[in-house]
Amino acid sequence: MTTATGKKSSSSSQPRDGGRPSDQLDDQRLLELLYDMMLIRRFEERTMQSYMQQKIGGFCHIYTGQEAVAVGSIAALRPDDPVITAYRDHGHALARGMHPRYCMAEMFGKITGCAKGKGGSMHMFDRPNEMYGGHAIVGGQCPLGVGIAFAIQYQKLDRVCLCYLGDGALNQGAFHEAMNLAAIWKLPIVFALENNMYSMGTHIERGTSAAHDLSVKAAAYDMRYAECDGMDMCEVYDCFVDQVARTRPDEGDPDNSEGPVLINVVTYRYQGHSMSDPQKYRTREEVGEKQNEDPITTLSRQLMDQQRATQEQLNELDAEAKKAVLEAVKFAGDSPEPELDELYTDVYLEPYPPYRKGDLPQMVEEAEDRARDGDGRQKQD
Ligand SMILES: Cc1ncc(C[n+]2csc(CCOP(=O)(O)OP(=O)(O)O)c2C)c(N)n1
Ligand SMILES: [Mg+2]
Secondary structure (H helix, E strand, O other): OEOOOOOEOOOOOOOOOOOOHHHHOOHHHHHHHHHHHHHHHHHHHHHHHHHHOOOOOOOOOOOOOOHHHHHHHHOOOOOOOOEEOOOOOHHHHHHHOOOHHHHHHHHOOOOOOOOOOOOOOOOOEEHHHOEEOOOOOOOOHHHHHHHHHHHHHHOOOOOOEEEEEEHHHHHOHHHHHHHHHHHHOOOOEEEEEEEOOEEOOEEHHHHOOOOOOOHHHHHOOOOEEEEEEOOOHHHHHHHHHHHHHHHOOEOOEOOOOOOOEEEEEEOOOOOOOOOOOOOOOOOHHHHHHHHOOOHHHHHHHHHHHOOOOOHHHHHHHHHHHHHHHHHHHHHHHHOOOOOHHHHHEOOOOOOOOOOEOOOOOHHHHHHHHHHHOOOOOOOOO
16 A cells, blocks of 8 residues: 555555455445446546536546545445535545536536536535535535534434545644544544645645654544555455444444544545646656556456456446446536526525525436435436
């Protein structure tokens, strides 16, 4: 595995019983997880293309390179565990089960988007799939995640909130306040640090104290700490299965939790910070070196080495992912823009003139229909 600063180390997070949880995943499940990573990769490629074609506007942050983080960690959750993240959020939304068409339509600013086209790339919300955004203020999602975890504890539920943050958030006051409250109230929250080593153009060693040993950030708040290699989906999954289980309280007994944890997931973003980044702060060689540890290639190789999948099967999966993304782009392109009137809806929970209560996003309405039929979660068709 790689350490906080990207150097190789031999330690890894092992589940307490000694066996690897990923060893228990059957071939079908592993292929599903590989598909999710391929879907995110292909989705992001088309996102970049659509951005260049000016079909997408505003800030837009690409997740390629980091796919194993969202996919491996969300696979370790239950469907009713809430998730919250920062602005580099397309991958989390897709891994959580948002249909790619609603994600793409949101970026196109269309009424069929997950937030009716009013949020855009940085604000992927999916109530039926327990995804609470998509937040643009660095570190701003950490206190919100603590609020969600407090609600879980207050209601004596057996859920865990998964709160992602970037390495840039380590230097924000909001992160430290959130860590402190989470620790003293022993809240059921997992802080997943997506340590891609850069916040915009600043390398973690230039912007963050103790970058060589981030365990001190957790120790300062008397909190558990773990590390895993974010380029290896199985390692991410193993680490999160273990840590989520330790954080999860029993229903009706909020005290029966080992409390929060900070997990340093070492990863790398292949693209610039946003769509407008000349990347003067790193070399092509560095990016190329990291691309040699590609998470999709790694899982594909593992599956083939273990004779759990053939090259042909993997090609088919990738073709399926490409097709799903093309369909999403078409859906987004064909969808109407919001009426001007939408400016006045969804502003306040208790609307008053001139503000009105808006219609639910199409995605949520469809999920509610499905819930009436017994399954509220979105499924990709
Ligand atoms: C409070 C605040 N300060 C500054 C910014 C501008 N800004 C946007 S993204 C970013 C870098 C954050 O990097 P990191 O947390 O590592 O996330 P990554 O982009 O690597 O996913 C900064 C400084 C902001 N959005 N919010
Ligand atoms: Mg970063």
